[in-house]
Structure formats: structure tokens, C-alpha cells
Amino acid sequence: MFPRSALKILGSLLAGLALAAHAEDYPKRQIEFVVPYAPGGSTDAFVRVLAPKLAEQLKTPVVIVNRPGAAAVIGSSYALATTDGYRIFAAGPSNMGTALIVGPKPPYSVEDVAPIAQVLMNQMVLVSKNGRFASFDAFLKEAREKPDTVTIGSWGLRSLSHFYVEQLQQALNIKVRHIPYDSGSKEMVAAMGGEVDAAVVTAAAARTNINGGTVSGLFVSTEQKLADLPGVESIKTLGYPGAVAFSFEGIATSAKVPAERIAILRQAFDKILSDPQTVAAIRATGSEPAYLPGPQYGQQIRSNLATLQQIASRVKMDD
Incomplete structure (x- = not known):
């Protein structure tokens, strides 16, 4: 009879051989990297940084597929429709957050998703037309x-920015009128022109316009100031820790993809997102790199869901 320690070693070796055997036949054809938004946005930008690097790591073609619509549900559903590991998708606070809580129920749940990696984090900034508010x-x-009376714009009904407007009302003890737009760019134009008194935008969108002098930043939704927005105070420093919030983006695939293929994807992105050149390239798109491995990213998604559910339980999110 073999000693128990020897059996454990043998078991580990056999598991490793099995993984290697599966690794030999994956990937052997093109991988689709699905962006559930139109080209040109911040999500599309980071995917275009990562796709060629993934192709290099896995030595297989990687094609970007933009499938926008329905708060990112259309593209996510498309990506989750296959379970062989040849479709991955950008997963963030819309398709892995707000869409699961309010509005039409999507054809998937968080249990159907295997997180691969968190890529970045983005803070939110409340901006207004220059001169509208002195402070x-x-x-x-x-x-x-x-x-x-005061109007605050968001980048969409039931979007993360809409949730943040509701969070602000609770944390600041105010009552404002929410004005949803169908994109972040339209919302920013409305703020610049004074069509709304203020607007919740991502820090990536705010940087160019604040530094360019087209809008003023009233605060950033962080615990501390951002280094590249030194003139904008953090909401926690202003005395409202309950209004601290952030946005995140990452990568996921179907939970039904074989475990060894998910492991291969996670290992590839671990190398890619640990590379200083990749970090610099993501930062150049205007977002802040914030890599987390798949399991930790899954915890982030669930924690964010719990926060959003608390907000939605207190208010009506349909207008």
C-alpha cells in the first residue's frame, strides 16, 4: 500500500497532466472579445489595449465584437451563449450590477458568470457648468x-450614475431632479451648456473637461483626492463618507466553460495585467488600472451588487 503522502503527490501529478492535456487543444481557433457597448467608450478603449496582448499570450487570433444595447445585456447574453471558452466579455457595473437589480430581468445571473480578472477602477465626479456653483x-x-429644483444628469436611466444620484440624495440629505441621458458624452455636453445644473460623470470623462476649463468639478467620489485632479476635493474629506463610490471594469466568461480553460484565461490575463507596459497603456486611455485575479473580482462584483440592492430598496429607480 502506498503512503498517503505519496498518493497525494501522485494525484497532483495526474491533475497537472490532465490540465496540460486540455491546454494542448485550447485555444485552437479565434477568441471573440465581446464589448457590450458601442465603439469609442472607455470600455471599448481598454479592450482594444488587451485584445492584441491576449492574442500574443495565447498565440491565437482575438477579435473584438461590439454588441451594444439594453444596458450591456445584449452583448453579455451573446458572450454567455457559448460555453467552450471562445467568447469572453467586458464585465462591469452595468451588466454585472444594475441590470441584475432593476429593469427587465436579463437571461443570466451572477452565478452564470466566471470572472477572469478585474482590469480597472473609475471614480465618479460631480461636474457643473463653470460659474453655476461657486463651490x-x-x-x-x-x-x-x-x-x-436642482437637476443632476446621469448617463442613463438605471445606470450606475443614476444609482449614484440616488446614493447622493440619501448621503447628503437632499432632493434633486434626476435627468437621464442615453450616453456619457450627451450628459457632459448638457452639463457644459447648463442644460442641467450638475452631472455625474466618470473621472476619465471629467479629467479632460475640468483640465480644459469647460466644466468645474464639485467633488470626486473617493476617500482621497485624485492626483490628476488636484483641485477637486474628495467627498469623504468634505464630510460625507456615505457618498464614497466607484466604478469598475473587468473580464468574464460563462461559468459553464471547462475549469481548465478558465484557468488558462486567468493565467494569461495575470501576465498581461502585471506588465508595466499594459498598465501604462490602460492609464493612457483615462482609466486607473486596478488588477484583481478572477476570484477576488468575483467578490468585488458581489459586494457591489449588495450595495446597489440597498440603494434600490429605498427608492424607485424607474425615473
Whole structure:
């Protein structure tokens, strides 16, 4: 009879051989990297950084497929329709967050998804037309003294920015009018022109316009200031830790993909996202690299879902 320790070693060796055998036949054809948004946005930008690097790592073609619509549900559903590991997709706070809580129920749940890696984090900034508010205190004073009068734009009904408007109302003890737009670019134009009094935008979108002098930043949704927005105070420093929030983006695939193929994808992205050149390239798109391995990214998704569910339980998210 073999000693128990020897059996454990033998078992590990056999498992390794099995993984190697599966690895030999994957991937052997093109992988689709699905972006559930139109070309040109921040998600599309980081995917275009990563796709050629993944092709190099796995020595197989990687093609980007843009499938926008329905708060990123259309593209996500398309990616999850196959279970062989040849479709991966950008997974963030819309398709892995707000879409699972409000609005039409998507044909998938968080249990159907295998997180591969978190890629970046993005903070949110409340901006306004230059001169509209002299300071955050001026905004807060007007919002409290004139309930349902101050307007705040978001990049979409039931979007993460809409949830943040609701979070702000609770944390700041204010009542504002929410004005949804169908894209971040339209929302920013509305803020620049004074069509809305303020707008919740990503830090990536805010940087260019604040530094260019077209809008003012009232605060950033962080615990500390951002290095590249030194003139914009953090909401925690202003005394409202309950309004701290962030956005994230990552990569996922179907949970039904064989475990050894998920492991291969995770290993590939671990190498890619640990490379300083990749980090610099992502930062150049305007987002902040923040790599997390797949299991930790899964925890991030679930934690964010719990926060969004708390917000949605207190308010009506249909307008």
C-alpha cells in the first residue's frame, strides 16, 4: 500500500497532466472579445489595449465584437451563449450590477458568470457648468433650500450614475431632479451648456473637461483626492463618507466553460495585467488600472451588487 503522502503527490501529478492535456487543444481557433457597448467608450478603449496582448499570450487570433444595447445585456447574453471558452466579455457595473437589480430581468445571473480578472477602477465626479456653483457648499445649500429644483444628469436611466444620484440624495440629505441621458458624452455636453445644473460623470470623462476649463468639478467620489485632479476635493474629506463610490471594469466568461480553460484565461490575463507596459497603456486611455485575479473580482462584483440592492430598496429607480 502506498503512503498517503505519496498518493497525494501522485494525484497532483495526474491533475497537472490532465490540465496540460486540455491546454494542448485550447485555444485552437479565434477568441471573440465581446464589448457590450458601442465603439469609442472607455470600455471599448481598454479592450482594444488587451485584445492584441491576449492574442500574443495565447498565440491565437482575438477579435473584438461590439454588441451594444439594453444596458450591456445584449452583448453579455451573446458572450454567455457559448460555453467552450471562445467568447469572453467586458464585465462591469452595468451588466454585472444594475441590470441584475432593476429593469427587465436579463437571461443570466451572477452565478452564470466566471470572472477572469478585474482590469480597472473609475471614480465618479460631480461636474457643473463653470460659474453655476461657486463651490460644493454652494451646491449643497441650494439643493437643500430648494428641494426638487436642482437637476443632476446621469448617463442613463438605471445606470450606475443614476444609482449614484440616488446614493447622493440619501448621503447628503437632499432632493434633486434626476435627468437621464442615453450616453456619457450627451450628459457632459448638457452639463457644459447648463442644460442641467450638475452631472455625474466618470473621472476619465471629467479629467479632460475640468483640465480644459469647460466644466468645474464639485467633488470626486473617493476617500482621497485624485492626483490628476488636484483641485477637486474628495467627498469623504468634505464630510460625507456615505457618498464614497466607484466604478469598475473587468473580464468574464460563462461559468459553464471547462475549469481548465478558465484557468488558462486567468493565467494569461495575470501576465498581461502585471506588465508595466499594459498598465501604462490602460492609464493612457483615462482609466486607473486596478488588477484583481478572477476570484477576488468575483467578490468585488458581489459586494457591489449588495450595495446597489440597498440603494434600490429605498427608492424607485424607474425615473
